Amino acid sequence: MRNAFAKQVTELAQCDARVVLLSGDIGNRLFDDLKAKCPDRFFNCGVAEANMIGMAAGMAMSGLRPICYTITPFITYRCMEQIRIDVCYHHQPVIIVGTGAGLSYASLGATHHSCEEMGMLRLLPGLAVVAPADAMEVRGALKAALQYPGPVYIRIGKKGEPVIHSTEPDFQIGKALSLRAGKDVCLLSTGNMLPAALETADLLAKENVSAAVISFHTVKPLDETLLTDAFQRYKLVVTLEEHSVLGGLGGSVAEWRADQTVAGARLLRCGTPDEFLHETAEQEDAREKFGLTAPALAGRIRAVLG
């Protein structure tokens, strides 16, 4: 996903003179092409993320369209107040991109995990929260963010994730993408859980459970049209995310559902629990521990369906 990000930013910067990339001292060589093509619009802001966000707000106030990029926990938790005041309170069109989101950097320890940041950020007024599923969605998300009239947070994975979409989808912030139709269960996947969601649907199909798969890439604003339909149409709606079940996609959908007059389908939230991952683990090990692999997910869904 991050290579797609670098390529897309370079393309956008070449055709839009307002685009500026601010990086928090990561992406060694990743932005060489951008630096060569637009040398005055790339800044390594050092290991000073809060200052980077404040500067981006100042640039946006002056007519530019800054894109800030670094490792997810540092560009979110660390500069929460700069995002809240400088960016959101002033409603500036700053694009904030966190890389290595969720458990992508599981092996680096909990300092580098981000399983709470969507819950924190979606509380900020006017901020869109987007988690693209693959390299194609990353490209679409960036283009859509540049057209969006307010600030956008985009969480992306690392490199080498499977590419699901064969072509770039029509990516609109707040409009989920349907990948597969189904009759019994609706899997709402956000971010890099999409391959696991598709695999889960395959496993369920073998047991005659028909599962729809949706790339629910925007956690805020929610695609309420799709949710209304899904909770009426299916027996079970499942949210899948590399994020805590508190506050992220599952939390958002649960809040939304609580306000509906007709509750409809049952909701199952699959994500990380309310705890830090203390053990040494690669991303797949961490997913296994938290029950986020396809076999584990299929098992939980079958158990709920009874």
Next chain:
Amino acid sequence: MTSAAPNLELTARQLRYRLIQMSHAAGTPHLGSALSCVDILVAAYWNVLKIEATRPADPCRDRFILSKGHAATALYATLAERGFFPKDWLETFATHGAPLAEQPAPNCAPGVELATGSLGHGLPVGVGMALAARIQKQDYRVFVCLSDGECNEGTVWEAAMFAPAQKLEKLCIIVDYNKWQATGRSNEVMALPSLREKWAAFGWDAHEIDGHDIAALTRLLQSVPNGSGKPVAIIANTIKGKGVSFMQDDNNWHYRVPKAEEVAAAKKELGLA
């Protein structure tokens, strides 16, 4: 500019009295902090900034950010006096639904560049504005006024390291060094001294002056950019509560609100009664 100083000295006294009236009428604190930065604002807004009250959003205007947002009355009174908005807005200051809140909201009034109130935000945003000027090949300068207590915030020093690396010579900070923060001596709460040497060590062209000397402030502010290739830091030595003997250097006036008789006494001391 020395020739303009006598009139501006009167303007500064009139502004100080206005702040005292506003604090009294609205029952708002931070009077001492507002009084200490008046001369900085007068020098900037009357002698230095390339701004026009009728064109507050002109992309080419110089920017002035009052990062110490708790001193907002000083900014409001200055902008009203310079014609950015009607002076009667000051009379509804901090009342329900009025444009001017205790600390400035985004776009609350013409001339207010940034919503401030949480410290440590003005300089990073100002650095972003200065970079934007360079990218967009515009000539404007960016001035950011900080409080000494604000220099406790880490983001001030993140920005302080970044701006010289980019050689942002059209950026200038003014520290309103009144030696008090909310609940203690700013030189004791944190190891603030020597503030000028700190900014110089961070790569700024750093100066220390009397922050109540309008002519001296004017000379330094006007010199930006000064050919050094560095951003400029002005450590302005000031007195909290400046202008009124019973408020000067008394930190009770960080929070105290003046009573009617104190407003009258202040008026007399300011030579306006």
